[in-house]
Amino acid sequence: MRFHTRKWVKPEDLNANGTLFGGKLLAWIDEEAALYSIIQLENKRVVTKYMSEINFMSTALKGDxxxxxxxxxxxxxxSLTLNCEVRNKMTRETIVTVDNIIMVNLGADGKPKPHGKTKIEFVRDRLASEA
Incomplete structure (x- = not known):
């Protein structure tokens, strides 16, 4: 698993119990999945179609x-199907896992459009092939 993003848990991210609010965490996951898909599919018109069962395993506190x-x-x-793991960098514990997140590539008309991709591409490889 490649960990792409870090988030700092701030007071506005907490629930009434003083721990990381699950809804905030899901918003972060959705945003990360969208950004990852936009880069992979080279199209900013990508939407979340589906998220499988979400398994909360631990939490994070303010400052984590x-x-x-x-x-x-x-x-x-x-489409692009992803899985996700969020872990607490401080405790090394897994906070949540999502087995399947399906992101759909859209055309200018807002309808699903074939993307033609078959493997993960890294920006450095794209730049090398353009040179």
Whole structure:
């Protein structure tokens, strides 16, 4: 799993129990999945279609740093299926896992559009092939 983003848990991210609010964490996951998909599919018109069961395993406190990891499960014709793990950088504990997040590539008309991708591409490889 590649961990791409870190978030600092601030007072506005907490629930009534003084721990990281699950809804805030899910928003971070959704944003990370969207950013990852936009970069992979080279299209800013990408939407979340589905998130599988979400398994909360531990939490984070104010001041903790959490890391969001994303891996590609598969490339579909118009979609990209990802999985996600969020871990507490301070305690090393997994906070949540999401087995499947399906992101859909859209055309200018807002309808699913084939993306033509079959494997993970890194920006450094794209730049090398353009040179």
């Amino acid at each position: 740093i959490v890391e969001i990891g994303i891996d590609v499960v598969k490339f579909g014709k118009t």
